Amino acid sequence: MTESRDCQSQHDDPEALTRQKSSQSSITPPKTLWKEIIFVVVVSMAQFMTQVGLCMSIAPIYRIAHSFNTSNLGELSWFAAAYSLTVGTFILVAGRFGDVYGHKLMFIIGFSWFGLWSLLAGFSVWSGQVFFDCCRAFQGIGPAILLPNALAILGRAYPPGLRKGMVFCFFGATAPNGFILGGVFSSLLAQKVWWPWAYWIMAIVCFLIAFLGIIVIPQEPRRKFTDDLSPWIRLDLLGAATGISALVLINFAWNQAALVGWPMPYTYILLIVGFVLLAFFGLVECTAKCPLLPRSIFTGDLAWVLGCIAAGWSSFGIIIYYFFQFMEVIKGDNPLLATTKWVAAGPSGAIAALVTAFLLGRTPPSVIMFCAMLAFTAGLTIFATLPVHQTFWAQAFVTSLITCWGMDMSFPSGTLILSNAMPREHQGLAGSLVSTTVNYSISLGLGFAGTVESNINDGGRDVLRGFRGALYIGIGLAGLGVVVSICFMFVSWRRYRKGSGRS
Numbered sequence: 001m002t003e004s005r006d007c008q009s010q011h012d013d014p015e016a017l018t019r020q021k022s023s024q025s026s027i028t029p030p031k032t033l034w035k036e037i038i039f040v041v042v043v044s045m046a047q048f049m050t051q052v053g054l055c056m057s058i059a060p061i062y063r064i065a066h067s068f069n070t071s072n073l074g075e076l077s078w079f080a081a082a083y084s085l086t087v088g089t090f091i092l093v094a095g096r097f098g099d100v101y102g103h104k105l106m107f108i109i110g111f112s113w114f115g116l117w118s119l120l121a122g123f124s125v126w127s128g129q130v131f132f133d134c135c136r137a138f139q140g141i142g143p144a145i146l147l148p149n150a151l152a153i154l155g156r157a158y159p160p161g162l163r164k165g166m167v168f169c170f171f172g173a174t175a176p177n178g179f180i181l182g183g184v185f186s187s188l189l190a191q192k193v194w195w196p197w198a199y200w201i202m203a204i205v206c207f208l209i210a211f212l213g214i215i216v217i218p219q220e221p222r223r224k225f226t227d228d229l230s231p232w233i234r235l236d237l238l239g240a241a242t243g244i245s246a247l248v249l250i251n252f253a254w255n256q257a258a259l260v261g262w263p264m265p266y267t268y269i270l271l272i273v274g275f276v277l278l279a280f281f282g283l284v285e286c287t288a289k290c291p292l293l294p295r296s297i298f299t300g301d302l303a304w305v306l307g308c309i310a311a312g313w314s315s316f317g318i319i320i321y322y323f324f325q326f327m328e329v330i331k332g333d334n335p336l337l338a339t340t341k342w343v344a345a346g347p348s349g350a351i352a353a354l355v356t357a358f359l360l361g362r363t364p365p366s367v368i369m370f371c372a373m374l375a376f377t378a379g380l381t382i383f384a385t386l387p388v389h390q391t392f393w394a395q396a397f398v399t400s401l402i403t404c405w406g407m408d409m410s411f412p413s414g415t416l417i418l419s420n421a422m423p424r425e426h427q428g429l430a431g432s433l434v435s436t437t438v439n440y441s442i443s444l445g446l447g448f449a450g451t452v453e454s455n456i457n458d459g460g461r462d463v464l465r466g467f468r469g470a471l472y473i474g475i476g477l478a479g480l481g482v483v484v485s486i487c488f489m490f491v492s493w494r495r496y497r498k499g500s501g502r503s
Contacts, residue, residue: 027156027218039157040167042216045209046107046150048174049114049202050143052182054083054442056198057136058324059183060190060335067195068129073466074259074454075129080321081255081446082133086140087147088440089247092292093240095148095432100234103149103156104217108210110149114142115206122199142206144439148432153217162361165412169357172411176349176404179320180342187335229289236292242281243292249274251443258450304488305417306437308369311481312376312410313438314445318474319380319403321446322467327396330388330464341392342400349404356409365413366485366492372410373481379403380478384471388464406478411438449473 030036057064057079065076098106121135154171158164186198232238253271262268285291327338359368383399390396414434449470457466 027153027220029157029218039216039218040154040170042209042212043107043150043153044171044174046110046143046146047171048178048181049111049206049209050087050147050439051175051178052202053114053118053139053143054080055179055182055339056186056202057083058321059187059339060195060198061324062328063190063195063335064132065129067125068132070129072259073457073460074450077258077321077446077450078133078255079136080317081251081443081450082137083140084317084439084443084446085248085251085255086137087143088436088438088443089244089251090141090144091148091432091436091439093235093244094145095152096235096240096292097145098149098152100231102220103152104213104220106145106149107153107217108213110142110145111206111210111213113145114139115203115210117142118199118206119203122196122203125194125196140439147435147439151432151435156220157218165360166357168415169353169360169408169412172356172408173350173353175407175411177346180339180346183324183339183342184336187339191334191336233289236285236288236290239281239284239288239292242277242284246274246277246281247440249277251440251447254444254447255450258447258454261454262451301417301488302433304366304484304491305369305414306433307484308373308481308488309410309414309434309437310441311477311484312373312406314441314448315376315380315474315478315481316403316406317442317445318449318470318477319376319383319399322449322470322474323383323396323399326383326386326467330467341396344397344400345404348401349408352405352408353412356412360412360416364489364492365417366489368409368413369417370482370485370489372406372413373478373485374406375402375404375409376406377475377478377482379406380471380474384468384475445474445477448477 030039061076061079064079065071070076094106094110117135117139121132121139124132124135151168151171154164154167158167185201186195189195189197189201249270253267253274256270257264257267260267285293286295323342324335324338327333327341328335331338333341356368379399379402382395382402386395386399411434418433452473453466453470456469457463460466
């Protein structure tokens with residue numbers, strides 16, 4: 001009773017800060033079709049530009065490394081890992097800020113922040129690699145702000161139904177195409193002009209989208225609170241501080257271990273401190289008046305879904321990073337050619353999103369999740385066994401076609417499963433939890449793979465062996481996702497049989 005009284009809003013709902021507003025739409029989408037298309041496209045740029053930002057340091061990685069006079073593979077992995085680390089770490093906190101101060105405002109702030117640190121990342125060419133890694137980390141906070149608030153805007157604009165499902169699948173389908181576009185333009189600029197121009201142009205695009213967001217996204221009613229809670233309590237800043245610190249330290253330890261090794265004391269000390277802070281975060285959330293993770297969201301489906309997504313997307317981070325490593329180091333391709341070899345993932349991912357949209361209302365989401373995990377596993381297995389001198393069309397091309405099905409089937413189905421499993425008042429957390437797990441897992445997977453690679457590549461003398469070892473870890477993670485998804489299908493089937501027996 002006390003918690004409900006402290007956290008009440010104008011609706012007098014307990015823990016109302018995490019209510020989803022999509023079930024009773026409070027944003028009216030444009031009435032005309034062409035305006036609605038512009039609205040959906042602008043909001044979906046959050047997902048599109050997130051993937052652009054990820055590939056910008058993967059495709060031209062050796063051009064960037066050359067300007068910093070470094071070739072250490074452990075240092076190079078930080079170019080992508082630092083970005084994914086902060087994207088995955090700050091999403092839940094950014095979603096809470098959107099609940100309190102408005103999702104449209106946070107959308108505009110997110111793209112402005114994204115643009116600012118993209119600009120500074122380009123200028124880091126005159127500083128050094130450490131500053132570039134820091135810029136990449138701060139750059140990732142922009143997408144962390146954007147993703148939950150973009151999903152909330154679309155969720156509030158569309159009531160449950162086919163139209164909403166199509167919009168969310170389109171949102172997910174922008175991911176592989178954003179990754180490809182980011183790779184093509186960053187590679188082209190790195191080869192023909194200078195790699196910082198990719199970041200400067202991205203900054204201009206981010207500022208432009210922020211301006212379009214002001215014009216295109218409908219104004220939302222400002223939320224009013226009838227209680228006298230301080231921002232510290234309403235935003236759960238203590239929980240945010242402990243949770244972010246824990247996730248950053250755990251992830252940093254794993255990725256840094258690939259560079260300096262586990263015998264270095266500070267790596268495992270930071271890992272231990274991270275887990276201690278994670279436990280403290282759990283205690284804080286149990287006693288917080290407005291927790292970031294309310295206790296009522298911890299249903300049986302939550303662990304199954306997030307377990308599948310964590311395993312699958314950590315393997316995806318590995319294959320996407322080592323695909324470019326293999327093509328550029330082993331095959332000798334330039335960044336643009338390596339990106340071109342991944343282009344098939346764009347249309348294939350779009351088809352996957354359309355198929356998923358069709359299946360979501362006709363097939364149990366747990367089955368779709370199982371198919372997504374199979375796609376991740378198949379893509380990694382095919383690529384990990386790729387002979388060095390084999391033609392591109394035999395296995396590498398098939399890998400680019402298959403892997404994106406894991407992406408575009410797991411994201412919407414995971415969001416739907418959590419949406420169906422969570423209480424109505426906490427529906428808005430579904431998209432945020434999925435996005436957090438996706439991006440954090442990408443960074444963590446790179447840490448696992450980098451640790452294995454650095455320990456079996458014979459001090460850098462057997463690069464191919466190191467790459468294959470990292471890819472085998474990816475197969476193991478994706479295979480774990482398959483096992484978890486099978487268990488989840490069995491649990492869902494038993495639940496369905498019980499429900500049918502009662503009726």
